[in-house]
Amino acid sequence: MNKESMSLFNLDGMNAVVTGGAGVLGFSICEGLAGAGASVAIADMKNFKEAAEQLNEKGFDAEGFYIDVLKKDKIRECAKEILQRYKKVDILVNCAGGNLKEATTSPELSFFDLPLDALEKVVALNLFGGAILPSQVFGREMVKNPGGGSIINISSMNAFRPLTRIPGYSAAKAAVSNFTQWLAVHFAMEYNKLLRVNAIAPGFFLTQQNRYLLTDEKNNLTPRGQTIINHTPMGKFGEPDDLIGTCIWLASKASKFVTGVVVPVDGGFNAYSGV
Numbered sequence: 001m002n003k004e005s006m007s008l009f010n011l012d013g014m015n016a017v018v019t020g021g022a023g024v025l026g027f028s029i030c031e032g033l034a035g036a037g038a039s040v041a042i043a044d045m046k047n048f049k050e051a052a053e054q055l056n057e058k059g060f061d062a063e064g065f066y067i068d069v070l071k072k073d074k075i076r077e078c079a080k081e082i083l084q085r086y087k088k089v090d091i092l093v094n095c096a097g098g099n100l101k102e103a104t105t106s107p108e109l110s111f112f113d114l115p116l117d118a119l120e121k122v123v124a125l126n127l128f129g130g131a132i133l134p135s136q137v138f139g140r141e142m143v144k145n146p147g148g149g150s151i152i153n154i155s156s157m158n159a160f161r162p163l164t165r166i167p168g169y170s171a172a173k174a175a176v177s178n179f180t181q182w183l184a185v186h187f188a189m190e191y192n193k194l195l196r197v198n199a200i201a202p203g204f205f206l207t208q209q210n211r212y213l214l215t216d217e218k219n220n221l222t223p224r225g226q227t228i229i230n231h232t233p234m235g236k237f238g239e240p241d242d243l244i245g246t247c248i249w250l251a252s253k254a255s256k257f258v259t260g261v262v263v264p265v266d267g268g269f270n271a272y273s274g275v
Contacts, residue, residue: 008254012037015086016251019069019134020096022047024207025154025240027054029093032244033251034060038091041082043067069096069129075137083141090149091251092138097130097154098122099169101212111167119168126172130154131179139195143187148194150251153180155201155262160270165213165224177201177262184260196259198250203266204228205238233268 016033020026021042030051034040039061042051048064055062065081068074082089102118105111131153142149156173157163163170177199184197206214214225214237221229229235246265249255264270 009248009252010037011091011248011252014038014090014251015041015082015088016091016093017041017043017082017089017134017138018093018095019043019067020130021093022051022064023095025202025205025243026093026095027051028240029095029243029247030062031055031058031060032241032248033091033093034058034062035244036248036252038251039086041065041086041089043078043082044096069134070124072133072137075133079137079141088145089138089142090145090147092134092142092149092151093247093251094131094134094151094153096134097126099166103166103168104213105165105167114167122168123172123175126169127175127179130172131176135183135197139183139187142195143191145192145195148192148196150255151183151195151197152247152250153197153199155180155199157201157203157264157266157269159201159262160264173201180262181260188259194256196250196255198255198259199262200243200246200250201262201264201266201270202243203232203238203264203269205240205242228269231269231272231274232266233272236267238265238267 016038018026018030021030022044030040030042034055042048042062042064052062052064065078067078100118100122103122135151153176155177158170159173159177180197180199187195214222216222243265246263
């Protein structure tokens with residue numbers, strides 16, 4: 001690939017905000033964006049300072065900021081601090097999200113007994129906090145950018161095909177994919193044709209939030225974990241840095257005519273029928 005082609009993926013001079021940026025997947029994305037040249041604002045509820053220091057030690061421009069993605073006033077406060085530091089936002093990665101054990105069916109907890117407050121928390125975290133509210137606050141500033149920008153939501157395999165046991169999470173991520181398409185059209189037609197909105201749909205990555213479903217106390221695969229591996233043509237769980245390339249592509253000029261898409265990063269899980 002020649003230098004001109006490689007420059008399409010260069011993020012020099014761009015400022016990125018990553019909500020949930022101190023988490024396992026979020027931090028990997030932060031490091032990838034920083035490595036491509038972006039200045040990165042790591043926004044999270046905890047460990048955001050430590051995460052930024054880790055990137056600073058590697059010579060990257062990063063700073064940590066407190067955010068509560070479920071409270072719009074806290075998102076506004078975070079955005080104000082970030083704009084004071086970086087002046088503009090070119091890239092927003094909405095990486096906050098997760099599931100709750102209390103919203104997951106099990107032999108001890110049937111679908112009929114799933115508590116409403118647990119389901120509401122999962123939907124609120126993944127849809128409102130994980131996509132809509134930060135896009136409202138940061139998007140208000142990003143539509144002003146003459147060169148546009150890129151908003152990247154984190155969807156899931158659950159948006160393509162609902163998975164057993166996690167009805168709230170599946171519903172929320174399906175809504176994230178739908179919202180991604182809606183916002184892509186809305187921003188392009190109403191505000192700024194150069195502000196793009198896309199999503200990444202990770203396949204199965206071992207994190208603290210899903211480990212209890214995929215491995216047992218001895219770190220062996222549960223029947224569910226083994227079923228996932230059997231249904232993944234590449235035969236393994238994803239690694240956090242497997243998301244970096246797709247994220248850089250969607251953040252950069254390399255995807256300047258791409259908006260409203262949901263890109264699976266799943267080792268072939270979604271393509272495999274099981275036969």
